Amino acid sequence: MTEMNMAHALNDALAVALADDDRVVMLGEDVGLTGGVFRVTDGLQERFGASRVIDTPVAESGIVGAAFGMAIAGMRPVAEIQFLGFSYPGYDQIVSHVGRIRNRSNHRFTAPLVIRMPFGGGIGAAEHHSESSEAIYAHTPGIKVVAPGTPAAAKGLLLAAIEDPDPVIFLEPIRVYRAIKEDVPAGRYLLPLGVAEVVRPGTDVTLVAYGAMLRDAGRAAEALATDGVSAEVIDLRTLSPLDADTIVTSAVKTGRVVAISEGHRTAGIASEVAAIVQERALYSLLAPVARVTGWDTIVPLKRTERHHIPSVDRIVAAVRRTLGD
Amino acid sequence: MDPLRILDVDGRLLGPSPLPPEEIRRLFAVLLTVRAYDHKASALQRQGRLATYAQFEGQEAAQVGSAAALRPDDWMVATYRDAAAMWMQGYPWDNLLLGRMGDERGGAPPAGVNVLPPSITVGAHMIHAVGLGWAEQMRGTDRIAITYFGDGATSEGDFHEAMNFAGVYRTPTVFVCQNNGWAISMSRDRQTASETIAQKGIAYGIPGTLVDGNDLLAVFAATRDAVARARRGEGATLIEALTQRMGPHTTADDAGRYREERSLEDWRRRDPLDRVRRHLQASGSWSEDWEHEVVTAAAAEIEAAVGRAEDLAPFGAGAAFDRMFARPTAVLEAQRAELLGEGKAGS
Ligand SMILES: Cc1ncc(C[n+]2csc(CCOP(=O)(O)OP(=O)(O)O)c2C)c(N)n1
Numbered sequence A: 001m002t003e004m005n006m007a008h009a010l011n012d013a014l015a016v017a018l019a020d021d022d023r024v025v026m027l028g029e030d031v032g033l034t035g036g037v038f039r040v041t042d043g044l045q046e047r048f049g050a051s052r053v054i055d056t057p058v059a060e061s062g063i064v065g066a067a068f069g070m071a072i073a074g075m076r077p078v079a080e081i082q083f084l085g086f087s088y089p090g091y092d093q094i095v096s097h098v099g100r101i102r103n104r105s106n107h108r109f110t111a112p113l114v115i116r117m118p119f120g121g122g123i124g125a126a127e128h129h130s131e132s133s134e135a136i137y138a139h140t141p142g143i144k145v146v147a148p149g150t151p152a153a154a155k156g157l158l159l160a161a162i163e164d165p166d167p168v169i170f171l172e173p174i175r176v177y178r179a180i181k182e183d184v185p186a187g188r189y190l191l192p193l194g195v196a197e198v199v200r201p202g203t204d205v206t207l208v209a210y211g212a213m214l215r216d217a218g219r220a221a222e223a224l225a226t227d228g229v230s231a232e233v234i235d236l237r238t239l240s241p242l243d244a245d246t247i248v249t250s251a252v253k254t255g256r257v258v259a260i261s262e263g264h265r266t267a268g269i270a271s272e273v274a275a276i277v278q279e280r281a282l283y284s285l286l287a288p289v290a291r292v293t294g295w296d297t298i299v300p301l302k303r304t305e306r307h308h309i310p311s312v313d314r315i316v317a318a319v320r321r322t323l324g325d
Numbered sequence B: 001m002d003p004l005r006i007l008d009v010d011g012r013l014l015g016p017s018p019l020p021p022e023e024i025r026r027l028f029a030v031l032l033t034v035r036a037y038d039h040k041a042s043a044l045q046r047q048g049r050l051a052t053y054a055q056f057e058g059q060e061a062a063q064v065g066s067a068a069a070l071r072p073d074d075w076m077v078a079t080y081r082d083a084a085a086m087w088m089q090g091y092p093w094d095n096l097l098l099g100r101m102g103d104e105r106g107g108a109p110p111a112g113v114n115v116l117p118p119s120i121t122v123g124a125h126m127i128h129a130v131g132l133g134w135a136e137q138m139r140g141t142d143r144i145a146i147t148y149f150g151d152g153a154t155s156e157g158d159f160h161e162a163m164n165f166a167g168v169y170r171t172p173t174v175f176v177c178q179n180n181g182w183a184i185s186m187s188r189d190r191q192t193a194s195e196t197i198a199q200k201g202i203a204y205g206i207p208g209t210l211v212d213g214n215d216l217l218a219v220f221a222a223t224r225d226a227v228a229r230a231r232r233g234e235g236a237t238l239i240e241a242l243t244q245r246m247g248p249h250t251t252a253d254d255a256g257r258y259r260e261e262r263s264l265e266d267w268r269r270r271d272p273l274d275r276v277r278r279h280l281q282a283s284g285s286w287s288e289d290w291e292h293e294v295v296t297a298a299a300a301e302i303e304a305a306v307g308r309a310e311d312l313a314p315f316g317a318g319a320a321f322d323r324m325f326a327r328p329t330a331v332l333e334a335q336r337a338e339l340l341g342e343g344k345a346g347s
């Protein structure tokens, strides 16, 4: 165990993968020489060489498409897209090819690749740098979508994603990269994909969150605890496939669910959580499921961004609504 | 391919000047002004008054020389690093600053300024200049569209689609690639195996011109010719301006991780302002007092813009909902009510 922030934990996971498996290669813009804009790949090119940690031209369709070809041919590519908001030039590759090859070749060809992307706002960045459009990818058949909220989960899930026989989009919450530290197991450490975690047990209400919002859900639970409200917090960890069992078990226990996502509301992750709860736990509910999300607007720029990202206050207010306060 | 050069490093003319002396003097004042802005914006960023800023120091001649060849009503679609070109085409300092302060009003230049907000994503905007010019052709005007982009942007697929459309439809589009040697940490020689970017035009049936991007007069002459061709209905041109980004990629970047400081020495001798100053000195049309006056006036003008941008009251919490459609939808109105209601509950 070593105390690490998320950027460091991800770097550690990538180093383990590169050291353990010759088939693992990394490719992306500025991942080598500079170690990436968030320094997640710092030192890896020095250690593993420029033919395994590859700086590419500025071309997301090229990065994804080339990684796809490599994966089919037996490599285990880990592609990096500089920000989620820059993944769209590669979107056609993901939707039309990466997610479909197993199906259209009836298992004959498969694409075990990982596409890492930082996501989410909160750092007052320029346009396109604060996107939380993970629902687009969760909506895409044939792709798994993972979004850790803590350093240890980031390491365990990234190593599992690289081992997974299918394509995984791996979303890294930008404002968490260096914000929190925790003990991270050394060496090869895997967490299962598709499994959510109850990170704080409670009895009155369930807060379902992921990525950077996990921290705010925890803060809301703290605030509620001082008022005698016991909130259970679930870290979804994988957005597709969603771990319905963990969500439903908690919903049945508490009878109240607040689904939290920084993404836009319409057809979003929180909506999917709400649908699962009403399908499988309706008769245990004491109140309608509440959604606390980013709005259906472009993420506002720095001066007013704070009104977009769900705040602890908004989470607490939603809980109060479910409690009938 | 040797780049077109008209003014050498010592400020001597290598051929006839494409501009009369008083115009060169005026453009030198513009070079001084845009450099003053670049320095001011970097300083504001260090003080936390601007978000991340992309400096263009070293690229002033590439932007000023090309924009000087335009008519005020021509279209311009440029990037985060092209404040100088945009300002010349009428995009106010206020708007450029507001954009960097994180205010959407930065993207709204005054009516009559045909300059789109700077493109932050790399590569997607060049094809927009094809559509803009094409529309002018359809509407029977002789307005043209110019687009600015970097060496890195030529790797994106959209660059190739833009060039191809421009070639096929002979649109009045001028493509200006500022090859500043870098795309963040990626050097030009690792970005493309082509010897030059200009030669990429050949593949699309578009003339490609290589110019010394630090030579105000060469950039002007090449752009003037490309603009004239476009206005005559003869189609698009690709101009590659060879230059160098003297600063980091942005204020958030540490260029020391990938670029040797030594490699800049040569470029410093080729500074785009110094050679014009030498030229003016040789003809006796420069004085220290005059330069001082120009810089002082520019600084005051920029300072005033900073004041206005900082004093502009931020949008209210619910304003984002008004920027989405001509009229907010019922869904957006409900979300706005939720935000404003909970804002009260939370406080
Ligand atoms: C689609 C997309 N991919 C990646 C980025 C991140 N990015 C911003 S600038 C840049 C380099 C661009 O280099 P170049 O086109 O040469 O322009 P320069 O910055 O040198 O002016 C990159 C990769 C982006 N903004 N958009």
Ligand SMILES: [Mg+2]
Pocket: B150, B151, B152, B178, B179, B180, B181, B182, B183, B184
């Ligand atoms: Mg460049």
